[in-house]
Structure formats: structure tokens, C-alpha cells
Amino acid sequence: MICGKLMTTSLGALLALAAIFNASSVNAQTLKAVKDRGALNCGVSEGLYGFSARDKNGNWTGFDVEMCHAIAAAIFDDPGKINFVPLDASRRFEALQSGSIDVLSRNTTWTMSREVDLGLSFTATSYYDGQGFLVRRDLNKETALDLDGTKICVQTGTTTELNLADYFRTNKMLYGLVAASTLETAIKGYDSGQCNVLTADVSALFGIRLSLSKPDEHVILPDVISKEPLGPVVRQGDVQWFNIVKWVQFALVNAEELGVTSKNIDEALKSENPDVRRLVGVEGNYGERLGLTNDWAARVIRLVGNYGEIFERNVGVGSALAIPRGINQLWSKGGILYAPPIR
Numbered sequence: 001m002i003c004g005k006l007m008t009t010s011l012g013a014l015l016a017l018a019a020i021f022n023a024s025s026v027n028a029q030t031l032k033a034v035k036d037r038g039a040l041n042c043g044v045s046e047g048l049y050g051f052s053a054r055d056k057n058g059n060w061t062g063f064d065v066e067m068c069h070a071i072a073a074a075i076f077d078d079p080g081k082i083n084f085v086p087l088d089a090s091r092r093f094e095a096l097q098s099g100s101i102d103v104l105s106r107n108t109t110w111t112m113s114r115e116v117d118l119g120l121s122f123t124a125t126s127y128y129d130g131q132g133f134l135v136r137r138d139l140n141k142e143t144a145l146d147l148d149g150t151k152i153c154v155q156t157g158t159t160t161e162l163n164l165a166d167y168f169r170t171n172k173m174l175y176g177l178v179a180a181s182t183l184e185t186a187i188k189g190y191d192s193g194q195c196n197v198l199t200a201d202v203s204a205l206f207g208i209r210l211s212l213s214k215p216d217e218h219v220i221l222p223d224v225i226s227k228e229p230l231g232p233v234v235r236q237g238d239v240q241w242f243n244i245v246k247w248v249q250f251a252l253v254n255a256e257e258l259g260v261t262s263k264n265i266d267e268a269l270k271s272e273n274p275d276v277r278r279l280v281g282v283e284g285n286y287g288e289r290l291g292l293t294n295d296w297a298a299r300v301i302r303l304v305g306n307y308g309e310i311f312e313r314n315v316g317v318g319s320a321l322a323i324p325r326g327i328n329q330l331w332s333k334g335g336i337l338y339a340p341p342i343r
């Protein structure tokens with residue numbers, strides 16, 4: 001009887017597993033579409049220095065751009081197989097919903113309504129950000145609480161616009177809203193004196209400040225008024241694709257934690273550390289179970305690097321933006337970056 005009961009339970013479990021497997025394979029169209037097309041369609045910002053911007057040769061570069069390179073490397077063993085689709089704040093979600101992009105990797109904040117109302121899923125946080133204020137130095141403002149009565153430029157269709165209203169309402173302060181539909185117009189508005197404050201994610205403010213004719217005449221106030229967890233977004237309904245985008249990012253973070261870099265990847269293939277062996281695909285078949293090849297993460301690390309390499313190259317203290325790792329440091333080094341294990 002016990003045995004019979006056990007049999008029923010395990011048969012039930014098997015059937016449930018089969019149903020789950022069928023459901024995820026039925027909906028697994030995105031990877032196939034990407035492979036058939038021979039390129040990943042990746043939505044990025046129209047131009048945000050350090051995160052997604054074109055270089056002198058017209059090539060897309062930046063932290064968000066490299067997240068796309070990492071996904072392409074895992075799929076094609078070639079980080080270049082990407083069609084970049086520049087999108088402003090207002091068009092970004094529609095492009096994902098309509099299927100014109102496979103993934104959005106564009107300084108986009110993970111919020112509840114963007115998941116429950118728009119049919120989208122954030123895969124993980126790639127950059128923990130928060131909203132700040134850029135002001136002219138000669139205004140002598142020391143904190144955001146000194147901004148009562150100022151005119152503030154903000155890009156519409158963003159969480160920035162909403163947080164700004166909350167912050168001023170909570171602190172019983174008034175402001176003049178100078179709404180801009182693109183970042184370019186927001187910066188122009190600030191530069192031409194239509195507003196004396198520009199608000200955006202702090203990461204963006206670092207780049208915006210550098211783009212002004214005299215960066216030293218502008219300061220980023222110390223206050224951070226919101227949580228802006230930024231990360232890649234996919235459409236709901238394709239669990240396989242969701243897992244691929246999510247685990248590529250976790251692999252980047254795990255690689256940094258395990259000390260595996262683009263420079264030592266060949267030694268890592270010979271490592272005896274079981275965590276490293278599973279990461280680089282010489283033990284287990286995690287990549288195949290994801291719909292990729294077992295060297296999926298090794299490809300990413302070899303061709304793009306680990307999370308820390310991507311961060312430093314694009315936005316870190318050695319780059320022009322010079323953003324400290326801060327909370328975007330690994331959990332084991334005092335930050336909050338924490339990726340689940342590959343096992």
C-alpha cells in the first residue's frame with residue numbers, strides 16, 4: 001500500500017513535470033526565432049553615455065549593450081550577432097510587446113506595474129540605481145530639500161517623473177515641471193536655462209554631466225530619492241527565454257565571485273572547484289537544459305568577461321564615468337549583488 005502510494009505520488013510528480021516541460025517547450029519560440037534570424041534583437045536606450053551609446057565608428061557600446069553581447073555570446077558564440085534597436089522611454093515597452101525586440105536592456109526600472117499591467121518580466125537586476133538631481137554649482141544647493149520652488153527638467157514616460165512628484169509632495173515643496181519627451185530635449189532645456197535642475201537616475205546623471213560643455217560647473221546632489229533596480233526585460237509566456245536571459249546575467253555575477261575572467265577562462269576549464277566546473281560547463285549539462293550548449297557561460301566569459309569586467313570597462317572608476325561599485329559590488333564584498341548558484 002505504502003509502495004502503491006509512493007508509485008502514485010511519483011507518477012503524479014512525473015506527469016506534472018511532463019506538463020510543465022510541455023508548457024515551456026510549447027511557448028519556447030523566442031530562442032528558435034533568434035537562432036533562425038541569426039541575430040538577437042536587443043532594445044537599448046537612444047544614447048546614454050556608459051550604458052548604451054554609439055562610438056565614433058557607429059558601434060553600440062556600454063554596460064546595457066554588453067548585457068546583449070553576453071546573451072548573443074551564449075547563443076551564437078559570437079557577441080556581435082545583434083540588431084540594436086534604439087528606443088526612447090515611451091516606446092520601449094511597446095517594442096517588446098509587439099515582438100520587434102527579444103529583450104530590452106535599457107536603464108529600465110523593475111516595478112510592479114510594468115510586470116502586472118504590461119505582460120513583461122524583469123529577469124534580474126543588472127544595476128542597482130536610484131534617482132538624483134543635477135544642479136548648477138553656482139545655485140549653491142546642498143541637498144534635494146533645498147530645491148523648493150525650482151524648475152526641474154525630467155523625461156516623461158519614466159519612473160523619474162513619478163518619483164519627482166512623490167518626493168515634492170512628501171516634503172511639501174513646490175516645483176515647476178519642465179517635461180521633455182527625449183533625454184536630448186531634457187538636456188537642452190537644462191543647458192539653455194529653461195530649468196535649473198535636471199533629475200534622472202544617478203547613473204545617467206554621471207554621463208549627462210560629462211556631456212555638458214563645462215561639467216565642473218554642475219554637481220550631482222548627494223540625495224538618492226528612490227530605488228531604481230535596472231535590468232533586462234522580456235515578454236511573459238516564454239519561460240525558456242526568460243531563463244536564458246536571467247541565467248546569462250547570473251553567470252556573469254557567479255563568474256566574478258568565483259574569480260573567473262576573460263583572461264583566465266582557459267585555466268578555469270581545468271579547475272577542480274566544482275562551482276567553477278559547473279559554471280564553465282565541464283561538469284553537468286546545465287547549458288543543454290537551458291536550450292543552449294554546455295559551454296554557454298564559458299563563451300560569455302571568454303568573449304565578454306564577467307560582471308566586474310563589464311562594469312569596470314564601461315562605467316567603473318577607471319572609466320570616464322568613474323562610478324564607484326557601491327551597492328553594485330558582490331555581496332561577498334559588501335554590496336548586494338547575489339546570484340543563485342548553478343547546480
Ligand SMILES: N[C@@H](CCC(=O)N[C@@H](CS)C(=O)NCC(=O)O)C(=O)O
Pocket residue numbers: 045046047048087088089107108109155157158159160182183200201204228230
Ligand atoms: N529608470 C527609469 C528612467 C529611464 C529613462 O528612460 N531615463 C531617461 C533619462 S536619463 C533616459 O535614459 N533617456 C534616454 C533615452 O530616452 O534614450 C525608468 O525605467 O523609467
